Amino acid sequence: MLNNISQRASEFPDNPIRGLEPLANQARAAGINIIPLNIGAPDTFSPKQSIESAVQFLQNTPALKYGPSAGNLDLIAQLTRFYTKKCGFTGISPENLMVTQGASEALDLVFYAVADQEDTIATPDPTYPNYLTIANKNSLKMYALPTSIQAGFHLSKESLENLPEDLKAIIWSSPNNPTGAVYQEEELQMLLEISRQRKIWLIADEVYRSLVFEQDKPGFYRAPSILDYATKEDLERIIVLDSMSKLLGLCGARIGSITAPSELIKTMVKIASTRGCPSTISQAAITSINEIPDSFFVDNRAVFQQRRDLLYTKLAELADLGVVVPPQPPEGAFYLVVELTGINGADFAKWLLTEYPALAKTKETLFITPMLTNSGGFYLDRSRGKSQIRLAYVISEELLVKAVEILKKAISLYLSTRK
Amino acid sequence: MLNNISQRASEFPDNPIRGLEPLANQARAAGINIIPLNIGAPDTFSPKQSIESAVQFLQNTPALKYGPSAGNLDLIAQLTRFYTKKCGFTGISPENLMVTQGASEALDLVFYAVADQEDTIATPDPTYPNYLTIANKNSLKMYALPTSIQAGFHLSKESLENLPEDLKAIIWSSPNNPTGAVYQEEELQMLLEISRQRKIWLIADEVYRSLVFEQDKPGFYRAPSILDYATKEDLERIIVLDSMSKLLGLCGARIGSITAPSELIKTMVKIASTRGCPSTISQAAITSINEIPDSFFVDNRAVFQQRRDLLYTKLAELADLGVVVPPQPPEGAFYLVVELTGINGADFAKWLLTEYPALAKTKETLFITPMLTNSGGFYLDRSRGKSQIRLAYVISEELLVKAVEILKKAISLYLSTRK
Numbered sequence: 044m045l046n047n048i049s050q051r052a053s054e055f056p057d058n059p060i061r062g063l064e065p066l067a068n069q070a071r072a073a074g075i076n077i078i079p080l081n082i083g084a085p086d087t088f089s090p091k092q093s094i095e096s097a098v099q100f101l102q103n104t105p106a107l108k109y110g111p112s113a114g115n116l117d118l119i120a121q122l123t124r125f126y127t128k129k130c131g132f133t134g135i136s137p138e139n140l141m142v143t144q145g146a147s148e149a150l151d152l153v154f155y156a157v158a159d160q161e162d163t164i165a166t167p168d169p170t171y172p173n174y175l176t177i178a179n180k181n182s183l184k185m186y187a188l189p190t191s192i193q194a195g196f197h198l199s200k201e202s203l204e205n206l207p208e209d210l211k212a213i214i215w216s217s218p219n220n221p222t223g224a225v226y227q228e229e230e231l232q233m234l235l236e237i238s239r240q241r242k243i244w245l246i247a248d249e250v251y252r253s254l255v256f257e258q259d260k261p262g263f264y265r266a267p268s269i270l271d272y273a274t275k276e277d278l279e280r281i282i283v284l285d286s287m288s289k290l291l292g293l294c295g296a297r298i299g300s301i302t303a304p305s306e307l308i309k310t311m312v313k314i315a316s317t318r319g320c321p322s323t324i325s326q327a328a329i330t331s332i333n334e335i336p337d338s339f340f341v342d343n344r345a346v347f348q349q350r351r352d353l354l355y356t357k358l359a360e361l362a363d364l365g366v367v368v369p370p371q372p373p374e375g376a377f378y379l380v381v382e383l384t385g386i387n388g389a390d391f392a393k394w395l396l397t398e399y400p401a402l403a404k405t406k407e408t409l410f411i412t413p414m415l416t417n418s419g420g421f422y423l424d425r426s427r428g429k430s431q432i433r434l435a436y437v438i439s440e441e442l443l444v445k446a447v448e449i450l451k452k453a454i455s456l457y458l459s460t461r462k
Numbered sequence: 463m464l465n466n467i468s469q470r471a472s473e474f475p476d477n478p479i480r481g482l483e484p485l486a487n488q489a490r491a492a493g494i495n496i497i498p499l500n501i502g503a504p505d506t507f508s509p510k511q512s513i514e515s516a517v518q519f520l521q522n523t524p525a526l527k528y529g530p531s532a533g534n535l536d537l538i539a540q541l542t543r544f545y546t547k548k549c550g551f552t553g554i555s556p557e558n559l560m561v562t563q564g565a566s567e568a569l570d571l572v573f574y575a576v577a578d579q580e581d582t583i584a585t586p587d588p589t590y591p592n593y594l595t596i597a598n599k600n601s602l603k604m605y606a607l608p609t610s611i612q613a614g615f616h617l618s619k620e621s622l623e624n625l626p627e628d629l630k631a632i633i634w635s636s637p638n639n640p641t642g643a644v645y646q647e648e649e650l651q652m653l654l655e656i657s658r659q660r661k662i663w664l665i666a667d668e669v670y671r672s673l674v675f676e677q678d679k680p681g682f683y684r685a686p687s688i689l690d691y692a693t694k695e696d697l698e699r700i701i702v703l704d705s706m707s708k709l710l711g712l713c714g715a716r717i718g719s720i721t722a723p724s725e726l727i728k729t730m731v732k733i734a735s736t737r738g739c740p741s742t743i744s745q746a747a748i749t750s751i752n753e754i755p756d757s758f759f760v761d762n763r764a765v766f767q768q769r770r771d772l773l774y775t776k777l778a779e780l781a782d783l784g785v786v787v788p789p790q791p792p793e794g795a796f797y798l799v800v801e802l803t804g805i806n807g808a809d810f811a812k813w814l815l816t817e818y819p820a821l822a823k824t825k826e827t828l829f830i831t832p833m834l835t836n837s838g839g840f841y842l843d844r845s846r847g848k849s850q851i852r853l854a855y856v857i858s859e860e861l862l863v864k865a866v867e868i869l870k871k872a873i874s875l876y877l878s879t880r881k
Contacts, residue, residue, distance in 0.1 A: 047663065047699065048729055049630075052575035058735040061531060084527040094520050097743060101513050101520075107714040108503040109707075112480060144563055144716075147737040155599070156471035173736050180574070180733075182601070211468075244466065280466065288528075288738075295526040295742030297563075310467055314599075316477040317592050318566040319707075322741040323714030324516060 056176055056419030059389075059433075060412050066396040067410050075400050078446050080434045081410040083220065083377060085292045087346060090339050092331040093293055100327030110320035113312045114142025114300075118326045122300055125332050129263055130252070132270045134278055138305040141312055144321045146250050146286035146299040147173055152311045153282055153301065154181045157244045158211040164246075165206060165213045167198060169380070169414060169421040169428055171220050171248070176419070186210065187423040192382055192431070195369045196222035198230040203237055212244035212282075213237065218251035218266050221414065221421050221433040222380050223351075223373020225255050225266045232272055238280050245269055245277075250286040250299070253340050255375040256348040262337040264344070266375055270302075279304050287329050289376075292343070296325040347377050350436040350443055354379055357447040364454045379434050380414065383454060388413035388432045389420075391457055399453055402460070409449050475595050475838030478808075479831050485815040486829050494819050497865050499853045500829040502639065502796060504711045506765060509758050511750040512712055519746030529739035532731045533561025533719075537745045541719055544751050548682055549671070551689045553697055557724040560731055563740045565669050565705035565718040566592055571730045572701055572720065573600045576663045577630040583665075584625060584632045586617060588799070588833060588840040588847055590639050590667070595838070605629065606842040611801055611850070614788045615641035617649040622656060631663035632656065637670035637685050640833065640840050640852040641799050642770075642792020644674050644685045651691055657699050664688055664696075669705040669718070672759050674794040675767040681756040683763070685794055689721075698723050706748050708795075711762070715744040766796050769855040769862055773798055776866040783873045798853045799833065802873060807832035807851045808839075810876055818872055821879070828868050 060082050067077050113119065119137045126132045126140075143149040150173055158164060160182040166174050168187035178185050188202040196219060213234060217226040238245045247269040255266040273281055283302040288294040298321055301311065320326075355372040358381055365384030373379060383391065392413045399408050414421045414431035422428040436443060479501050486496050532538065538556045545551045545559075562568040569592055577583060579601040585593050587606035597604050607621040615638060632653060636645040645653075657664045666688040674685040692700055702721040707713040717740060720730065739745075774791040777800055784803030792798060802810065811832045818827050833840045833850035841847040855862060 047576070047630075047661070048726060049575055049578045049581075051578055052729050052733060055729070055733050058732065061735045062732075064530070082528065084525075086525055086527075088524045089526045098517050098520050101517050101747075104714075105507045106503075106505055107508045107712045108505075109501065109713045111483070144741075145738060156468055157466070159468045159470055160601075162468070176736050180736075182579075211466075242466070293526045294528045295523075295739065297738065297741045307467060310471050310474070313477065313481075314471060314474050316480045317595050317599075319564060319716060320714065322563075322716045322744040324743050324747065325741040328520075328743065 054418070056179070057416040059172055059414070059416045059420045062416060062419070063392060063396060063410065066393060070396050070400065070408065074406060076407045077410050078407065078438065078442055078449065079410045080436070080438070080446060081412045083289070083435045083437060084294045085289070085377065085437045086439070087292050087343055089292050090335045092334045093291055093328040096331035097324055097328035101324060107323060110323045110326065112316040112320055113308070114321060115323060115326045115330070118142055118330050121330050121332050126302065129333070130265055130268070132268065134275065135302055139302055139308060141301050141308050141315070142321050142326060143299040143301060143315070144318070145288060145297040146248065146284050147177070149284045149299045149301045150174065150177050151181070152315055153246055153284070154178055154183060155314060156307060156311050157282070158183050162211045163207050163209050165210055166423065167215050168423045169196070169221060170423060171216055172419055172421055174214055175423060185423050189424065190222070192367060192369050192380060195371055195373070196224040196380070198226060198233065200233060203233055206237070206241070210241065210243055212246050214246035214248065216248035216250065218255055218375025220251065220376055221378045223376045223378050225374035227267060228272060231267060231269050234269065235272055235277055238277065242280065244280050244282060246282045246284065248284040250284065250289045251376040253290050254344060254347055254377060256344065256351060257374060261341070263340045282307070291329070291332070291335070293328060296328050297322065298325050298329050347436065350440055351377070351379070353440050354434065354436050354443050354447070357444065361451055361454070364451065366454070377436050379436065380431055381434065382431050384430060386430055386454065386457060388430055389416045392432065394457060395453060399456070403452060403456055407449060409446055409453070473837070475598070476835040478591055478833070478835045478839045481835060481838070482811060482815060482829065485812060489815050489819065489827065493825060495826045496829050497826065497857065497861055497868070498829045499855070499857070499865060500831045502708065502854045502856060503713045504708070504796065504856045505858070506711050506762055508711050509754045511753045512710060512747040515750035516743055516747035520743060526742060529742045529745065531735040531739055532727070533740060534742060534745045534749070537561055537749050540749050540751050545721065548752070549684055549687070551687065553694065554721055558721055558727060560720050560727050560734070561740050561745060562718040562720060562734070563737070564707060564716040565667065565703050566596070568703045568718045568720045569593065569596050570600070571734055572665055572703070573597055573602060574733060575726060575730050577602050581630045582626050582628050584629055585842065586634050587842045588615070588640060589842060590635055591838055591840055593633055594842060604842050608843065609641070611786060611788050611799060614790055614792070615643040615799070617645060617652065619652060622652055625656070625660070629660065629662055631665050633665035633667065635667035635669065637674055637794025639670065639795055640797045642795045642797050644793035647686060647691060650686060650688050653688065654691055654696055657696065661699065663699050663701060665701045665703065667703040669703065669708045670795040672709050673763060673766055673796060675763065675770065676793060680760070682759045701726070710748070710751070710754070712747060715747050716741065717744050717748050766855065769859055770796070770798070772859050773853065773855050773862050773866070776863065780870055780873070783870065785873070796855050798855065799850055800853065801850050803849060805849050805873065805876060807849055808835045811851065813876060814872060818875070822871060822875055826868065828865055828872070
């Protein structure tokens with residue numbers, strides 16, 4: 044049968060975050076308790092305003108017809124207000140916005156619309172795996188802007204020199220998935236300067252913007268945005284991706300948005316019209332976004348900051364075992380990348396779900412994300428990241444403490460079995 | 463700015479169904495009442511079981527996390543039961559199924575997975591526009607199997623001779639969108655025979671299967687399926703697409719499914735893992751599918767059959783104006799394709815939304831779907847279908863009567879202004 048499956052589908056890269064799910068399910072079926080550090084699905088409660096607006100929509104809509112391809116008009120109006128009033132962005136009108144089926148559809152539309160087959164898009168490396176897989180699906184080439192754990196995965200000026208001739212865009216996430224780095228003014232200005240010189244698109248994935256730490260300001264707060272430093276002319280080359288999954292802890296709703304020049308939005312809406320519309324029920328959940336009190340964002344930020352501090356501190360104590368953490372705790376999102384010296388991350392992640400429980404005589408193990416897998420991962424430069432893993436601190440502090448204990452035990456055991 | 467938009471995006475074909483929406487909105491804003499015959503969004507009520515199961519899910523789920531990429535396990539179990547018990551299909555297990563973001567995502571995944579760039583897929587012509595646009599997006603070539611209004615748009619043996627060498631699959635919808643034709647055993651057997659000889663995939667889009675008329679059987683009834691005539695070996699080359707949009711009148715939920723050999727499902731789930739999961743709220747609406755009483759399907763069928771009979775009869779009376787209908791009323795779905803002799807469908811559809819109200823001194827007009835537009839449409843062979851339009855009878859009988867009256871008046875007026 045596999046003969047009849049296309050080559051491109053057969054060769055589609057592993058998903059480093061979800062690829063080991065079958066092994067995790069097997070372990071669960073065998074009675075093993077799995078502590079999930081692999082996927083960025085927060086355990087925090089969804090806002091009750093979102094649940095209520097979705098319930099009201101369902102109860103007041105006798106026939107669930109299609110919505111507009113660009114998204115429901117009332118949702119677009121609310122998002123415009125949210126970005127303008129709450130986030131403080133200027134120059135965003137409804138015609139600069141469209142609603143998507145999560146940030147992943149946004150990415151697919153944007154890649155298709157800004158570059159033709161064999162064109163190149165640059166991204167900091169490591170990067171978010173979907174950038175690589177969706178670029179590949181759209182027949183694009185990717186170019187790596189190397190960042191390192193030692194530099195806290197921040198952008199360097201050197202990485203931005205000698206960019207390829209056929210470059211159409213640079214894409215990054217800040218706060219960063221997987222590294223948690225939050226790009227500061229200097230980095231964003233460097234990117235703007237390149238966009239001006241080369242007339243290329245900047246694609247800013249800001250889905251974690253409300254999760255930025257070490258900020259004393261009260262109320263809703265967000266990470267620096269590319270929009271903060273853009274001139275009116277720059278805006279003609281800037282695309283911002285957003286997702287309600289992370290902002291509101293509504294991962295399952297699959298609602299994202301794109302902010303871009305109106306001509307590009309119009310073109311992408313035409314392409315997106317092939318899928319009708321994003322789920323109108325999910326959209327209804329987001330329509331109440333401006334009713335969510337600041338305390339929701341403040342509380343979430345506090346929860347994740349505490350978890351980050353705890354996890355970072357505990358892991359830093361494992362230096363003797365070869366665990367390398369960045370020089371500072373990451374500034375945002377809810378991920379931490381660590382290096383496990385002498386350990387193959389992909390092999391170790393698999394081993395934790397399969398061999399570890401029996402070897403350690405335990406009924407509990409970890410589900411972690413390797414930074415590089417057989418055919419996929421977070422690195423474009425596949426000579427890097429083999430010993431790194433990504434941990435998502437989306438579980439309670441109690442569980443995080445337990446997770447680090449298991450990790451400590453597992454590293455020793457793994458290394459001893461490999462000697 | 464348009465300079466910076468990719469060529470493939472700039473050249474993306476018009477959407478014949480949604481492309482005129484901006485003109486319709488302008489007319490509405492000017493106080494014109496628009497009778498919508500353009501889009502297949504039924505006005506019939508969504509089943510209350512679906513609304514209730516979605517509401518319950520929302521009220522009982524404190525944190526809306528991601529679901530599995532293949533779809534929620536409980537939904538897959540319910541769909542397996544629905545297809546097996548209600549539809550009477552054999553040989554479908556949960557590993558043959560995945561849940562998608564509507565049938566459009568299903569199509570995108572299937573095309574990517576069964577054919578590589580520049581491979582060919584055949585389809586009856588006219589066909590569903592998404593087949594053409596999504597094939598194009600996946601860099602596939604399409605091959606037309608001509609059908610005609612005179613033959614009720616049924617498949618002919620001749621059209622299936624001399625198929626191209628690099629053919630990887632045949633895709634069709636039955637009941638057909640746009641023609642309403644329901645393929646009978648003879649046609650399905652012809653397709654199976656080709657699949658056996660050529661070892662190619664058959665992709666059966668059966669989203670309208672519950673809307674098939676002229677059947678005296680009581681209770682739930684469905685159109686003939688490719689699965690009815692497939693041997694166990696045939697099943698290794700058969701893919702069935704489904705959508706809850708049409709079956710349950712839940713268009714806005716955007717939930718579809720793919721039934722296929724387990725190896726292909728596994729491959730497509732890996733590709734689909736880039737988008738996380740379909741909306742878990744929307745999925746919850748479908749999980750109650752087996753609780754929906756037969757009367758829901760029976761009543762819907764009766765409503766659309768009456769509308770079809772009315773619309774077909776009324777249009778057949780306009781023969782003097784050059785309106786050509788198929789020799790028999792279409793057997794299923796809720797579309798009717800008619801030929802307007804001497805009229806350019808795309809121009810007429812636009813004119814109805816722009817010039818007609820003022821010319822006819824009326825505040826009411828029609829939104830119809832041309833079968834061929836500037837760069838898109840339902841025809842692969844662009845020398846055909848210029849004078850044809852598709853009418854979706856998803857409005858009340860009263861409105862249908864009014865629509866035909868407007869059409870009659872508009873045709874006369876249009877022809878007189880063109881003389």
